[in-house]
Amino acid sequence: MNKLIIIFFFLVKISIAQELTILKSLDDIRSIKEENAGKVLVFNFWATWCKPCVEEFPELIKIHQKFKSKDFKLIFISLDFKEDINTKLLPFLKNNNVDFKTYYLDVNNTDDIMNYFNVKWDGGIPATFIFDTSEKLQKFILGENNHDFFEKEIKKFL
Amino acid sequence: MKNLKIIIFSILLIVSFIIPIKSYSLEPGDKATDFKITNFDGKTYQLSDLKSSSAIVVMFWSTECPFVQAYNDRINSIVSSYQSKNVVFWGINSNNTESIDRIKEHYTDKKYNFPMLKDEYNKIADMFGATRTPEVFVLDNNRTVLYHGRIDDSRDANEVQSTDLKNALDEILSGKEVTNRITKQFGCTIKR
Numbered sequence: 001m002n003k004l005i006i007i008f009f010f011l012v013k014i015s016i017a018q019e020l021t022i023l024k025s026l027d028d029i030r031s032i033k034e035e036n037a038g039k040v041l042v043f044n045f046w047a048t049w050c051k052p053c054v055e056e057f058p059e060l061i062k063i064h065q066k067f068k069s070k071d072f073k074l075i076f077i078s079l080d081f082k083e084d085i086n087t088k089l090l091p092f093l094k095n096n097n098v099d100f101k102t103y104y105l106d107v108n109n110t111d112d113i114m115n116y117f118n119v120k121w122d123g124g125i126p127a128t129f130i131f132d133t134s135e136k137l138q139k140f141i142l143g144e145n146n147h148d149f150f151e152k153e154i155k156k157f158l
Numbered sequence: 159m160k161n162l163k164i165i166i167f168s169i170l171l172i173v174s175f176i177i178p179i180k181s182y183s184l185e186p187g188d189k190a191t192d193f194k195i196t197n198f199d200g201k202t203y204q205l206s207d208l209k210s211s212s213a214i215v216v217m218f219w220s221t222e223c224p225f226v227q228a229y230n231d232r233i234n235s236i237v238s239s240y241q242s243k244n245v246v247f248w249g250i251n252s253n254n255t256e257s258i259d260r261i262k263e264h265y266t267d268k269k270y271n272f273p274m275l276k277d278e279y280n281k282i283a284d285m286f287g288a289t290r291t292p293e294v295f296v297l298d299n300n301r302t303v304l305y306h307g308r309i310d311d312s313r314d315a316n317e318v319q320s321t322d323l324k325n326a327l328d329e330i331l332s333g334k335e336v337t338n339r340i341t342k343q344f345g346c347t348i349k350r
Contacts, residue, residue, distance in 0.1 A: 049224040050346060079344050081224075081313065108311075108319075111342045120182060124290035124347035142289060143347050 019101045020090065023077065026112050032075055032103070033135055039071045040157045041131040042150070043117070045105075047079040048088040052144035053126040059147040061096055063154065068100075070158055071133060076102040079125060132157040183287030183306065186339040190216075190301040191285050195275050198258045203248065203275055209299050212244040213330050215323070217309075218283060219249040219274065220291040221256050221264035223346035228313040229292055230268045236309070237272045240327055247272035252283035253291070253349040280350045290345040296326055296336075304330055307341030 023029060033041065044060055046053035057076075064074045076098075080089045085104065093102060107113060114121045117129050118140045130139040130153055139153055184190055194204040208214050217233070220226045237247045249272055251261050258276050265274050277283055286295055296305035305326035310318045326336045 045344075051222070052347065052349075110344060114342045121342075122183065122289050122293060123342050123344040125344060126347070143350075 020078075020085075020093070021101055021103050023103050023105050023107065025107060026116055029077075029113065029116065033131070036073045036075075037135070038133055039073045040067075040133055040154060041073050041075060041135075042154065043075045043077060043129045043131075045077050045079060045125045045127045047081075047125060048084060048092050049080065050125050054092070056126050056144045056146075057092075057096060059145070060150065061098070062147045063150045064100065066151065067154060067158065072154065072158060074100075078102065078104045080104065082106070130154060130157065183289065184285075184295060184303050185306055186303050186336070188303050190295070190297055190303060192301065193282055193285065195277070195282075197273065197275050198262060199273065201273070203273065205297075205301055208246050210244075211246045211299050213246070213304070213327060214297040214299065214301075215240075215245060215247045215327075216282075216286065216295045216297065217247065217249050218286075218288045218291050218293040218348060219251050220253055220346055221251065221260050222253070223291045225313055225343075225345040226292045228315075229309055230270075232315055233309065234269065234271050236324060237270075239324075241271070243327075243331055245327060245331075249274040250277050250282050250288075251275070252277040252280045252288065254280065255349045280348065283348050283350070289348055290343075291348060292343075292345055293348075294323055296323070296330065298330070305336050305339055307338075308343035311341075311343070 042060075042063070044056075046057060048054060060074060060076070078089055089104070105113070110123065114123055117127075118137065121127060121140065121142070124142055126144055128139075128141040128145070128150075129137055130141070132138050138157055141153075190205065192204065192206045194202065196202050205214065241247065249270065251274060261274060261276055275282075288295075292309060294305070294307060294309060295303055298304055305323070307322055309323045311320040311322065312318045322338060322341045325338065329336050
């Protein structure tokens, strides 16, 4: 019986192993939007080196749990330093039980990415962008927010 | 009476569309509002006092942001190179999460060769529309913005391909127009 319990927890642990996808270009970001056409899309740019991002992260995980069965997708894009991927980023995702695909941005021309999301965005993080089901940017949020704020904003477009 | 209410409402509605919401930062060509700070170092700093400088570099800074810390050595080297050419550098810490004591301690520890001003209540950050650290504005001695953006294009000094701030300063000192007047970079948001 004990063995069965151990095997069960082992399998659960595997099932929540996170998947990190590397984004190499603006086209990769456009592809995410195409793959999720018709959904409310929330892009969150964050990093483990960014304290408010780390504080905000669990709030967004709650949002993911709340809306994942609806036409909704949360896209985390990490801006962690390369040398921190294995030591900080992946352990952080694991500790936060992230069981869905998240992304890592590895591009040279970051200006293009920022301007694509919003020309007003100068690159500060956390930065969150809410797109409606027609792929129109509805909200650009700079700085940390909580679950209640995100829920209120996202509900407007679901 | 009802018509008057409708007229007033209509005027307010029109005005709300005409008056832009201030959300953009100062950009090249804009003139920065003058400001004066009596700083924790006991000195007074006023932009309009710098009329004889070749250029003024205003850098929004942080004691905590890892992106800023990556520039600690590089910025002292840049400042050394250009101070002799009459370029004035001011660091501005606008984060309401960073105390004067912490800024002083960090300043001493990093041996900065330029003053660091504490921007109480984010007044200067608001005037410039600065949102990030590190974020740099270069002004002429009449406070007109000539460059807005990053110091260079990589946190890792060994991977820098474009020394944007230096390029802008070199062009300004040669009397040329700045080629890349606006650049961007990821960084920490200024805590207001």
